[in-house]
Amino acid sequence: xxxxxxxxxxxxxxxxxxxxxxxxxxxxxxxxxxxxxxxxxxxxxxxxxxxxxxxxxxxxxxxxxxxxxxxxxxxxxxxxxxxxxxxxxxxxxxxxxxxxxxxxxxxxxxxxxxxxxxxxxxxxxxxxxxxxxxxxxxxxxx
Amino acid sequence: xxxxxxxxxxxxxxxxxxxxxxxxxxxxxxxxxxxxxxxxxxxxxxxxxxxxxxxxxxxxxxxxxxxxxxxxxxxxxxxxxxxxxxxxxxxxxxxxxxxxxxxxxxxxxxxxxxxxxxxxxxxxxxxxxxxxxxxxxxxxxxxxxxxxxxxxxxxxxxxxxxxxxxxxxxxxxxxxxxxxxxxxxxxxxxxxxxxxxxxxxxxxxxxxxxxxxxxxxxxxxxxxxxxxxxxxxxxxxxxxxxxxxxxxxxxxxxxxxxxxxxxxxxxxxxxxxxxxxxxxxxxxxxxxxxxxxxxxxxxxxxxxxxxxxxxxxxxxxxxxxxxxxxxxxxxxxxxxxxxxxxxxxxxxxxxxxxxxxxxxxxxxxxxxxxxxxxxxxxxxxxxxxxxxxxxxxxxxxxxxxxxxxxxxxxxxxxxxxxxx
Ligand SMILES: Cc1ncc(COP(=O)(O)O)c(C=O)c1O
Numbered sequence: 001x002x003x004x005x006x007x008x009x010x011x012x013x014x015x016x017x018x019x020x021x022x023x024x025x026x027x028x029x030x031x032x033x034x035x036x037x038x039x040x041x042x043x044x045x046x047x048x049x050x051x052x053x054x055x056x057x058x059x060x061x062x063x064x065x066x067x068x069x070x071x072x073x074x075x076x077x078x079x080x081x082x083x084x085x086x087x088x089x090x091x092x093x094x095x096x097x098x099x100x101x102x103x104x105x106x107x108x109x110x111x112x113x114x115x116x117x118x119x120x121x122x123x124x125x126x127x128x129x130x131x132x133x134x135x136x137x138x139x140x141x142x
Numbered sequence: 143x144x145x146x147x148x149x150x151x152x153x154x155x156x157x158x159x160x161x162x163x164x165x166x167x168x169x170x171x172x173x174x175x176x177x178x179x180x181x182x183x184x185x186x187x188x189x190x191x192x193x194x195x196x197x198x199x200x201x202x203x204x205x206x207x208x209x210x211x212x213x214x215x216x217x218x219x220x221x222x223x224x225x226x227x228x229x230x231x232x233x234x235x236x237x238x239x240x241x242x243x244x245x246x247x248x249x250x251x252x253x254x255x256x257x258x259x260x261x262x263x264x265x266x267x268x269x270x271x272x273x274x275x276x277x278x279x280x281x282x283x284x285x286x287x288x289x290x291x292x293x294x295x296x297x298x299x300x301x302x303x304x305x306x307x308x309x310x311x312x313x314x315x316x317x318x319x320x321x322x323x324x325x326x327x328x329x330x331x332x333x334x335x336x337x338x339x340x341x342x343x344x345x346x347x348x349x350x351x352x353x354x355x356x357x358x359x360x361x362x363x364x365x366x367x368x369x370x371x372x373x374x375x376x377x378x379x380x381x382x383x384x385x386x387x388x389x390x391x392x393x394x395x396x397x398x399x400x401x402x403x404x405x406x407x408x409x410x411x412x413x414x415x416x417x418x419x420x421x422x423x424x425x426x427x428x429x430x431x432x433x434x435x436x437x438x439x440x441x442x443x444x445x446x447x448x449x450x451x452x453x454x455x456x457x458x459x460x461x462x463x464x465x466x467x468x469x470x471x472x473x474x475x476x477x478x479x480x481x482x483x484x485x486x487x488x489x490x491x492x493x494x495x496x497x498x499x500x501x502x503x504x505x506x507x508x509x510x511x512x513x514x515x516x517x518x519x520x521x522x523x524x525x526x527x528x529x530x531x532x533x534x535x536x537x538x539x540x541x542x543x544x545x546x547x548x549x550x551x552x553x554x555x556x557x558x559x560x561x562x
Contacts, residue, residue: 020165021165022164022165022510022511023164023508023511023512025511026507026508026511027562030504054503054519055501055503075501076501076503076504077500077501077504078503078504078507079503
């Protein structure tokens with residue numbers, strides 16, 4: 001399994017190809033969203049909605065062989081692409097790795113330009129939510 | 143007869159339009175949210191703070207006299223703009239929201255009693271719903287809602303059925319921000335008056351597109367936002383008939399609104415000052431006059447003619463996309479790629495629509511990537527959206543500085559979204 005830093009570097013490289021062209025970036029994000037494994041409808045409950053997002057976003061955690069697996073979905077394609085980046089970085093990692101990781105790719109791919117401060121609030125909530133899940137599994141583990 | 147406008151020279155008065163967004167020339171189609179400001183308005187703000195700034199109505203010095211005169215000059219200009227009988231009937235607020243709250247909290251608090259009825263419409267902006275819900279709850283009054291048809295027009299027969307001697311006020315949007323519908327306000331007012339009810343018009347959207355004559359309309363209150371009229375944010379107007387304003391208690395207490403204050407008793411100032419407690423938004427009010435001058439110079443009729451041409455071009459273009467894609471994919475008519483939302487016969491230059499299979503948020507982001515600013519979402523009209531069975535729309539709204547070429551770029555972009 002690739003580590004969190006390598007995955008982030010790969011994401012940054014992929015985004016660099018677009019040279020800041022917003023339209024291509026959004027199309028790419030929507031494609032990424034489509035590639036996200038389908039999330040069972042049963043997991044899309046009120047409990048797993050990320051609060052404070054303009055669109056609906058669900059993140060569903062499970063724990064297997066010491067690693068946290070995240071499923072995610074959204075009712076908008078672009079947001080789904082964005083949350084898929086978080087899944088890419090953090091799914092299949094141990095709680096410890098998740099909790100100790102620094103998300104540096106967000107700034108590097110110009111996320112703030114993409115979503116503005118209004119929506120980065122929602123994005124930050126996704127990040128917080130994922131870290132909280134990791135924390136919960138971590139304390140259960142120890 | 144409307145005259146052909148020189149849109150290039152109009153555009154040149156708006157510095158903000160001349161920029162790129164995401165590497166593309168900005169196309170600003172979010173005018174129903176707020177219009178851009180002509181240079182004259184921007185200059186007026188700079189001049190006020192560089193030369194004339196002083197608190198008004200108070201001091202004996204020259205700057206105070208100057209700023210007071212300019213402030214009151216805007217009041218005269220807005221009086222003429224809406225043809226109010228008296229200048230004192232125009233109260234400065236910070237916008238439509240505050241104007242409506244003022245009426246609900248003063249007129250409503252004094253005159254509504256348990257069992258009274260307040261009538262609004264299905265297509266109200268939240269700012270003409272919530273203030274009435276609040277006062278109705280406090281007073282035990284009942285809120286009634288005029289339904290609409292699929293095109294987004296009021297069902298006037300239903301309105302008549304709602305009217306009775308219990309109706310105390312009809313608070314109605316003149317032009318819908320989400321649909322563009324122009325409501326038959328004159329008829330609404332006549333019918334309300336026939337049962338002794340007052341009428342408040344939410345003029346947020348109407349005043350930039352339509353001629354306004356409060357005496358001819360005979361409305362009791364009219365609310366206006368300066369920022370939707372090419373003016374600064376934070377300035378609005380409440381027009382009210384003198385006898386109503388005089389009968390209403392003050393809204394907020396403080397300086398300016400008093401005649402005499404002692405610890406035992408305070409007597410209130412005359413209108414309009416009774417409702418203008420504290421230091422008002424002097425600079426923006428002064429600059430607002432230049433926005434009104436801008437509109438007056440071009441002429442409302444000329445503005446409307448141009449805007450209606452843009453609207454027609456847009457609607458025709460969206461329908462043509464439906465046609466072309468239908469032949470392409472031979473989809474059923476029910477599965478048209480675009481559904482127009484708001485197809486009233488009487489409309490201003492606002493068009494809402496949804497793209498089937500695409501969330502409005504994604505559409506808004508994709509259009510923004512092409513430098514096109516539209517509004518997406520519920521437009522502060524959630525009850526209307528749930529009535530229409532959508533959770534939001536894409537809304538393009540046009541202003542005098544927009545061009546047919548911009549509409550073409552927009553239509554191309556929408557087409558691309560559908561064919562992606
Ligand atoms: C129809 C309508 N009413 C009220 C408002 C509220 O105006 P403001 O935010 O300027 O107070 C708006 C603005 O969006 C509007 O479009």
